[in-house]
Amino acid sequence: MILSRLAARPLLLVAGLFVALALPWMIYPPIALDIACWALFAAALDLLLGFTGLLSFGHAAFWGGSAYVAGLIAVHSGLPFPVAVLGGAAFAAVLALPIGYLSVRLRGIYFAMVTLAFAQMVYFVINQWRDLTGGENGLQGVPRELFGLDLSDSFLLYYAGLPLILIGFVAVWRIVRSPFGRVLVSIRDNPARAQALGYPVERYKLLAFVLSAALSGLAGGLFAIGHGFASLESVYWTTSGQVVMMVVLGGIGTLWGGAIGAALVVLLNDYLVTAGFEGIGIVTGTIFVIIVLVFRRGIWGTARHLVESRSARRSGDAGTGGSPDGTPASSRGVGSPV
Secondary structure (H helix, E strand, C coil), X not given: CHHHHHHHHHHHHHHHHHHHHHHHHHCCHHHHHHHHHHHHHHHHHHHHHHHHCCCCCCCHHHHHHHHHHHHHHHHHHCCCHHHHHHHHHHHHHHHHHHHHHHHCCXXXXXXXXXXXXXHHHHHHHHHHCHHHHCHHHCECCCCCEECCEECCCHHHHHHHHHHHHHHHHHHHHHHHHCHHHHHHHHHHHXXXXXXXXXXXXXXXXXXXXXXXXXXXXXXXXXXXXXXXXXXXXXXXXXXXXXXXXXXXXXXXXXCHHHHHHHHHHHXXXXXXXXXXXXXXHHHHHHHHHHHHHHCCCCHHHHHHHHHHHHHHHHHHHCCCCCCCCCCCHHHCCCCCCC
C-alpha cells in the first residue's frame, strides 16, 4: 500500500499542474485566478489547522493586509507586480510575529478568538487610515505591470501570477514533508509529549503561524493585483470564515482538499452572483452543513480514506499486514500532505 501511495503522488502532482495550466481555458480567467489565490490561502491555513492543530479566525488580517501593502507598492513605486506581491507577503509575516507571539500560548477556542480580535483591530486601522487606504472605498487603480508589459489581459495575468502560486504550494508541500512538519504533527497530536521530548512547542507554533501568514499574504497580494483594487472585505472576519470553510469542505490536513474546497466555493459564488441570487450565504451554508455531515473527513479526505481502506483490505487478504479492521493507520487522522 505504501508503494502504491508513493506511485500515486507523482501522478497527483502532474494532474494538479495540468489543471492549473488548463484552468483559464476551461473557465473565465479572472475566476481561475481567484481559485488559484484562494487555493493557496486554504493550503496556508491548513498548514496551521491541519498540521499544527491551531484554528485561526484571524487570517483575513494577513490576506487583506498583504493585499493593501501589495497594492500600495504597485501604485506608488511602479515596481513589477511580483515584487509588490512579495512585499505584501513580507508584511504579512512581520505582522504575524507579534500576533502569533501573543496567541500561540492559548489553545482551542481561546486561540481562535484572540486571532479574530487581532484581525478586527487590523480591519479598524485600515478603515480609519483613509488617506492611505481609501477607507470604505478601498484602494483603487492597482496596476498590473511586469517590466513595462501591461497585463490588463486577465488571461496573461493568470499565467504571469501562476508561478507565485506554484511556489507557494511547493513551499507548503515541502514544509509538511520536512522534519519540521513532522514535529508540527506531533505537537498537534500530543503537545505534552512533544514538550517532554525536548521540542520548544511554542516556538514551533509561532514559526508555523508566521509561515502560514506569509503564504496567506502571498495569495492575498496576488488577489489584489488580479482585481486591481483592495477592499475592506478582504480584512473582514467573514474572509477568515470563508477560508476555514474551504479547508473543512476539502478535508483538513490534506492540502489537496483546500484547493478542491476553494474551487467549489468560488465557482458556486460566481454562479449564484451571475444568476442574480442574493441569498448566497444561505446556499453555501446549507451545502457546507450537508458535506460536513455526509463527508466527515471532507471531500478529498473521505475519498482518500475510502481508497486507503480498500487497499488495506486487499493487502490484508493477501497476508501483507493490514490492521484487524482493515483500516490503515494513516487513514485514522489527518496529516498526510496528499
